[in-house]
Amino acid sequence: MMKKYFAAAALLVTMAACGSAAQDKALEGTTWKLAQMQSIPATAIDREADFFTLELNAADTMVAGRTNCNRFFGKYELKGKKLEFENLGMTRMACPDMQYEDAFVKMLDDVDRFEIKGSELTFFDDDKSLAVFKAVEKEAVKK
Numbered sequence: 265m266m267k268k269y270f271a272a273a274a275l276l277v278t279m280a281a282c283g284s285a286a287q288d289k290a291l292e293g294t295t296w297k298l299a300q301m302q303s304i305p306a307t308a309i310d311r312e313a314d315f316f317t318l319e320l321n322a323a324d325t326m327v328a329g330r331t332n333c334n335r336f337f338g339k340y341e342l343k344g345k346k347l348e349f350e351n352l353g354m355t356r357m358a359c360p361d362m363q364y365e366d367a368f369v370k371m372l373d374d375v376d377r378f379e380i381k382g383s384e385l386t387f388f389d390d391d392k393s394l395a396v397f398k399a400v401e402k403e404a405v406k407k
Contacts, residue, residue, distance in 0.1 A: 288380045289399040291342070292322040296385050296397035303367040308332055316368055317400065327352075331368050333359035347378045347387075371395050 298309050298316035309316050311332065318329030320340055327349060328337045338352035349372045359365070374389040383399035 287382075289383050289385070291347075291378060291380060291385065292320045294385075295319045295400045297400045298368070299384070299396045299398045301368070301371060301395040304364045308361055308364050313400075316364075318372075318397075331365035332361055333357055333365050336369065336372075345377050345379065347375055349373065349375060368395075 296318050297314075298304070300306070301309075301316075304316070309332075314330050315332045316330070318327055318336075320327050320342075325340055325342070326337060327340045329335070331354075334355040334357055336352055336354035339350045341348045341350060352369065352372065354369070371387065371394045374394055375387045376390065377388040379386045379388070385397040385399070387394045387397075
């Protein structure tokens, strides 16, 4: 009995993957979670579902998100594939591993371009890849 459920679930996942592979996620209105960044270990990224996440809101060109400690917010400017974050502000709690938050915020400050392939978002500074994010389904991130 379990095998049938498993096969059906596997088939659904495969079909969903095929359907979404052709369509790139939208930069705006999608919750993005950091997948990899040179100075932040995966254990720090994966510690909580909403660590190192961000979302860009087209209506007011505001970005909001969370590091491994504080929430941040600010404006962004989007021109084609060019992207810049401006006037970022954040809450000021002290937490362990603040060096990861510092690295993340510095990375956001350095972003000048992005690319989206399917559900993967990459931020660049000129031609240097700074960070890779994955699109998160809304249910996975608690507000």
